[in-house]
Amino acid sequence: MVNSRFSVAIHILSLIATTSDKNQLTSEYIAGSVNTNPVVVRRMIGVLKKAGLLTSQTGIPGYDLLVEPKDLTLLAIYHAIDGPEQLFAIHDEPNPACSVGQKIQRTLEGVYTSVWHAMEEQLQAQTLQDVLDQLRK
Amino acid sequence: MVNSRFSVAIHILSLIATTSDKNQLTSEYIAGSVNTNPVVVRRMIGVLKKAGLLTSQTGIPGYDLLVEPKDLTLLAIYHAIDGPEQLFAIHDEPNPACSVGQKIQRTLEGVYTSVWHAMEEQLQAQTLQDVLDQLRK
């Protein structure tokens, strides 16, 4: 299983999108909702900021989305947090003297790429707005 | 990224399917092709054996597949090695007092399930025989 960074990023972005009171929207408040440490939140927000998804200012509470929720796909969020581009690792340096070892890496790459594309399609099809709609239900 | 156990399992099964000389097919030989330790190979083979994919006997070199490569889907192999049933972790215990924290887990489960199914379909569509064909090319 991949880490929970993706889940935390979506949680944070959902809070920013739905919280109107800026003074309430501190890293400590967000951490309280996510159930983690404020530094973990600020660290993650730093990543999302670098990716151009939101903005903030040192010393001033609150964050602003730079992309409309309906235009923000989950795939874009995934890329923002620099999630791994492959789901499965391929073992290093199989024996090139063996007919299987020689070609297994390229073969597995093909298999895993097809799996990866299927996953990308699903993430591309859903936006932050879809998540917000689910949360409101 | 998930671990390389899946890749190693496919590599091992490919070797068993294509190596006719049983006396050659020792855990040490397989380890040489995979580039790992013989114990890692025997450990993985133990898992595949428990799942009913192959058979072997203590003291006697060689392994036998119990399923025809054309009938062995990559998904079955994935299940055999007890791969994780979800790709992304969901953070623990978000704050139930917060409207987002209260529903985020269920919402993310829905998102991740759709991604998971897409992945399963891809793995179901490919068999060990497909891998063997790729290796032969």
Place this chain on the structure above:
DNA sequence: CAAACCTGTAACTATAATAGTTACAACAGG
């Protein structure tokens, strides 16, 4: 301007998953 509060980061620690290694019991076959 001083105190209180915030963001941004670096650095360290804790935990867990994975892989690699050593060791040895049990079995087979010459």
Place this chain on the structure above:
DNA sequence: CCTGTTGTAACTATTATAGTTACAGGTTTG
């Protein structure tokens, strides 16, 4: 009986992730 093999347990090493402490620097407000 000796050599080689499988099957496992137990330990170590490595790495990724998350959590924590500490502090620099900006903002706001009395």
